[in-house]
Amino acid sequence: MAFCIIFLTLILGAFGEEFIEEIFIKPLPPTHLYSYFQFITLVDTESFVHSNLAPRSIGEVISRFQVDELHMTLTEGQWRHSQWGYPVLDAAPGAELYAWFNPEVKDIDLEWRKLSATLSGLFCASLNFIDSFNTITPQMALWPTGAVKSNLNVTTLLRYASLPREIVCTENLTPWKKLLPCESSRGFSALLNSRMIHNTNYHSIGVHVRKVCASEDCTETKLEIKQTVALVYDYKIIGSNDWSFRKLFGHGLPGACPLATSSIIHVDITSNTSYPFQLSPMPDKVVQSRRGGSDLKLAVYEIDASVEMINIGVKHSTKEKLSVIIPPPLHFNRYVLGYGKEFGGIVTELVNNYWTAIDVVVLENAPWWLPIQLSSLRINSEAESKLVKSQYYSPGRSRQKPYHLELLLKLPPRSTTTITIDFEFVFLKWQEYPPDANHGFYIGSAIIAANLPTAKNYTSLPVTGINYHSTINASQSWYPAVFRTNGAMVSLPTPDFSMPYNVICLACTVVALAFGPLHNICTKELILKPVGTPLSLTQKILNFFKRKKE
Numbered sequence: 001m002a003f004c005i006i007f008l009t010l011i012l013g014a015f016g017e018e019f020i021e022e023i024f025i026k027p028l029p030p031t032h033l034y035s036y037f038q039f040i041t042l043v044d045t046e047s048f049v050h051s052n053l054a055p056r057s058i059g060e061v062i063s064r065f066q067v068d069e070l071h072m073t074l075t076e077g078q079w080r081h082s083q084w085g086y087p088v089l090d091a092a093p094g095a096e097l098y099a100w101f102n103p104e105v106k107d108i109d110l111e112w113r114k115l116s117a118t119l120s121g122l123f124c125a126s127l128n129f130i131d132s133f134n135t136i137t138p139q140m141a142l143w144p145t146g147a148v149k150s151n152l153n154v155t156t157l158l159r160y161a162s163l164p165r166e167i168v169c170t171e172n173l174t175p176w177k178k179l180l181p182c183e184s185s186r187g188f189s190a191l192l193n194s195r196m197i198h199n200t201n202y203h204s205i206g207v208h209v210r211k212v213c214a215s216e217d218c219t220e221t222k223l224e225i226k227q228t229v230a231l232v233y234d235y236k237i238i239g240s241n242d243w244s245f246r247k248l249f250g251h252g253l254p255g256a257c258p259l260a261t262s263s264i265i266h267v268d269i270t271s272n273t274s275y276p277f278q279l280s281p282m283p284d285k286v287v288q289s290r291r292g293g294s295d296l297k298l299a300v301y302e303i304d305a306s307v308e309m310i311n312i313g314v315k316h317s318t319k320e321k322l323s324v325i326i327p328p329p330l331h332f333n334r335y336v337l338g339y340g341k342e343f344g345g346i347v348t349e350l351v352n353n354y355w356t357a358i359d360v361v362v363l364e365n366a367p368w369w370l371p372i373q374l375s376s377l378r379i380n381s382e383a384e385s386k387l388v389k390s391q392y393y394s395p396g397r398s399r400q401k402p403y404h405l406e407l408l409l410k411l412p413p414r415s416t417t418t419i420t421i422d423f424e425f426v427f428l429k430w431q432e433y434p435p436d437a438n439h440g441f442y443i444g445s446a447i448i449a450a451n452l453p454t455a456k457n458y459t460s461l462p463v464t465g466i467n468y469h470s471t472i473n474a475s476q477s478w479y480p481a482v483f484r485t486n487g488a489m490v491s492l493p494t495p496d497f498s499m500p501y502n503v504i505c506l507a508c509t510v511v512a513l514a515f516g517p518l519h520n521i522c523t524k525e526l527i528l529k530p531v532g533t534p535l536s537l538t539q540k541i542l543n544f545f546k547r548k549k550e
């Protein structure tokens, strides 16, 4: 068995292929636990068809639609940045898709529509609802994370869309798991059973494809397919703040995937200093990372395929005290203003807690039925703000194009910045309302791209087998991050859809009431009663019994 695995690994290595699986577990004190899975497949761009590890369906999508980089996430729940810090990868609630196409593509909009329809079929998600009326081309907020030619005008190649209403469930997870080389039979993906996943407060599944350099000078590239799952558990649902794989996923880990070059589990044990706990079994090693203002301690497990069953867990020796949550350096909030059914406003609040200024790009994206007026843009209730360094606005068009506003801001140290923009409510055509029109209409999240000056509350996986990843103590002058705010909901002026029903009810009642007397009049014969001497009481009683007998 061991020989077979080594042999297999050697063969795959010769093809330049690699598969890496990782789990990262971080307590989010005092009430939640974050677990993040990532499965990375690396393949040669040319030999995709002959690959043993890479999912063929993704490969074909990438090559047919000439996609250079692709990000797709399906998320249920809301990541709370001010309480939980930052996730490894942020995602907008609902479905989100964005991609950079190859410069050789002639009609990007056409390929984009085809791409979203294909992915929709592949993941059983409603991505086919993506069309020009909800697609934008971000100018400053999103940049490729993979290798791109530096002389390229990448913004024109980008398309972005989000569907905040999309509901994520089991039918999306099953096709997602099928893309992994070990599917769900072996390896870390065996932990992901939908019964436990849909019990969480927040879950997000994603597929991220990009090109990475295969050589020093980056003349050769490889394709990296990264599949991710992020889960946030509430200790209340687990029952206590002592967790274990069995409690989180329903069973232990049945060893690593035999096709994986490395299978690593990281557990963030930094909080052990304040609330001591015991980790079982003992980790293979403990690594320390000190970078950009953060001080991390990670327990590392290297799992191999021969492991029978492993159940990593934590037992606290003291009860966790309620602690004050220190919010991360940058956090934000979004809400809807206004009353009545005519005008309203969206407010995005950005808080910079840090002692230096932070540069951020804020992308507001409003659907065509919520026209936002650039003239009503106020920053800290000023029309002309010194904070705005650059601005991009693309007005929407009814049923064709969404409204899109991007602002490059310099947030002053220790400040709160409010961005307010007004909108009007629009009357939709009656077929354009969803079946539950009174539920309200979702507005997508704003995207916030920031260059954080510190790595505090910044989460990234430190050690992996692949050398292009950042090493553990790497210090940078800034840490790039892209966040999504919470979504919002508005209630549009909705016609009274119960009206036809009321009319039908009323009409039916009237008809029913009129029917009885009319029927009686039309069908019954009128007979005159002979008028004689008034009957005595005994005669009346006799008559009564006589009628009974008949």
Ligand SMILES: *[C@@H]1O[C@H](CO)[C@@H](O)[C@H](O)[C@H]1NC(C)=O
Residues within 6 Å of the ligand: 081, 082, 083, 084, 085, 086, 293, 294, 295, 325, 326, 327, 328, 456, 457
């Ligand atoms: C952010 O990081 C600081 C220090 O690293 C920590 O004290 C604080 O609790 C963290 N906040 C959150 C919300 O994670």
Ligand SMILES: *[C@@H]1O[C@H](CO)[C@@H](O)[C@H](O)[C@H]1NC(C)=O
Residues within 6 Å of the ligand: 153, 155, 156
């Ligand atoms: C990139 O393309 C956009 C839109 O076509 C254009 O406005 C911009 O100037 C171009 N930038 C460069 C560096 O060529």
Ligand SMILES: *[C@@H]1O[C@H](CO)[C@@H](O)[C@H](O)[C@H]1NC(C)=O
Residues within 6 Å of the ligand: 269, 272, 273, 276, 277, 278, 279, 299
């Ligand atoms: C946490 O700290 C206690 C002592 O303070 C130590 O016994 C224990 O092993 C630590 N736990 C981990 C996971 O390092």
Ligand SMILES: *[C@@H]1O[C@H](CO)[C@@H](O)[C@H](O)[C@H]1NC(C)=O
Residues within 6 Å of the ligand: 288, 289, 290, 472, 473
């Ligand atoms: C990172 O820095 C810490 C503290 O400075 C040190 O103990 C640790 O060995 C370093 N880790 C690596 C991988 O260099």
